[in-house]
Amino acid sequence: MGDLVIGARSGGPEPDGEPVGNHEGMHGDEGDAARRPASAEPAADADEGSEEESRPAKQRSFWKELPxxxxxALILALVIKTFFVQAFSIPSGSMENTLQVGDRVLVDKLTPWFGSEPERGEVVVFKDPGGWLNDEPTQRSDNAFVRGIQDVFSFIGLMPSSDEKDLIKRVIAxxxxxxxxxxxxxxxxNGIALDEPYIFPGxxxxxxxxxxxxxxxxxxxxxxxxxxxxxxxxRYHQDQPGGGTVPVGNVVGRAFVVAWPIGDWATLPVPATFDQKGLSAGSPLTPPLTGAALAVPAVWWIRRRRR
Known part of the structure; x- marks a missing residue:
């Protein structure tokens, strides 16, 4: 009896229910899931992470960047006005017809920083050496609001000075x-006559x-x-210190172009009459002496190299 029971269990049909294969299949799936590496998570999570990483940073508002x-811009304008170029207004007719009242000229302020000095024929802006502006008209608005705006913009070089404490003339000597x-x-x-076509007609x-x-x-x-x-x-200030001359240190810079109004736009070159030979006050012996002075160190250097 015992053998029959054993035989029946070992070789007889399985009890009614789901096939063994189905159970083995279910068990096999659960085992695969347990053995599956952690990286094999649902694709949805990986997609969410990549979207967060690739999402662009939020741009700063234009109104926050505007100040x-x-x-x-104001800092750059102030630097340019201080070291490079500044606008000046023409308050009087003393430079007609080269410059008209109300013209705006641009003045080169860079070259004086490198030791450059005014040259004959240049139109220059200079600070009052003392007492000159008592005789020259100034240009300043009677409106307090307009004066305030002009003071601010002249400080950063976007407008000419409202006080007009500077003058503009041509260097003759x-x-x-x-x-x-x-x-x-x-x-x-220096004994050389100037041909001056820029003088006002008449x-x-x-x-x-x-x-x-x-x-x-x-x-x-x-x-x-x-x-x-x-x-x-x-000519009219010869009774003042310097005999009417202007200190080089008072020269702000050379006016090189009329920038406004557009109809008056023009450059301000040095007239050809100032290029005449013999106009310089230097002695005829100056070039030879200068050459000799430069030759001495050159000869010394060549001899040292040979040694």
Missing amino acids: ILIGI VGGDTVECQGTGPVKV NTPCGEKPFGPLKVPDGRVWVMGDHRGNSLDS
């Missing part, structure tokens, strides 16, 4: 030169104020307006 941009104008002219520099080179001959002190310049009959320039 920063304005601040940078520099330190060491002898300059004069007798009768009706012409103006002479004016004489001397205007109503002949002068000289006089020697311009070193470190100073003699300046005159192109409208000789309407310019209180060096």
Whole structure:
């Protein structure tokens, strides 16, 4: 009996129910899931992570960036005005017809920082050496609001100075030169007569104020307006310290272009008359002496190299 029972269990049909294979299949799936590596998680989680990583950072609002941009622009404008270029307004007719009242000129302030000094024929802006502006008109609005706006913008160089504490004239002679104008002219520099086509039509080179001959002190310049009959320039300040000349240190820079209004746009080059030979006050011996002075160290260096 016992064998039959054993036989029946070992070789007889299985009890009614689900096939063995089905149970083995279920068990096999659970085992595979247990052995499946952790990286094989549902794809949805991986997609969510990649979306968060690839999502662009939120951009800063334009209105938040605007004050920063304005601040940078103002700083750059102040730097340019201080070291490079500044706008100036023409308050009077003393430089007509080269410059008209109300013209805006751009002045090069960079080259003086490198030791460059004014040269004959240049139109320069300079600070009042003392007492000159008592005779020149100034340009300042009567409206307090307008004056305030102009003061702010002139500080950063976007508008000309509202106080107009500067003057603009043409350099006629520099330190060491002898300059004069007798009768009706012409103006002479170191004995060389100047042809001045820029003088206001109908004016004489001397205007109503002949002068000289006089020697311009070193470190100073003699300046005159192109409208000789309407310019209180060096000729009219000979009784002041410096004999009417302007210290080089007072020169702000050279005006090189008329920028506004558009209809008056023009460059301000040095007239050809200032390129004449012999105009320089230097002695005829200056070039040979300069060459000799440069030759001495050159010869010394060559000899040392040979040794």
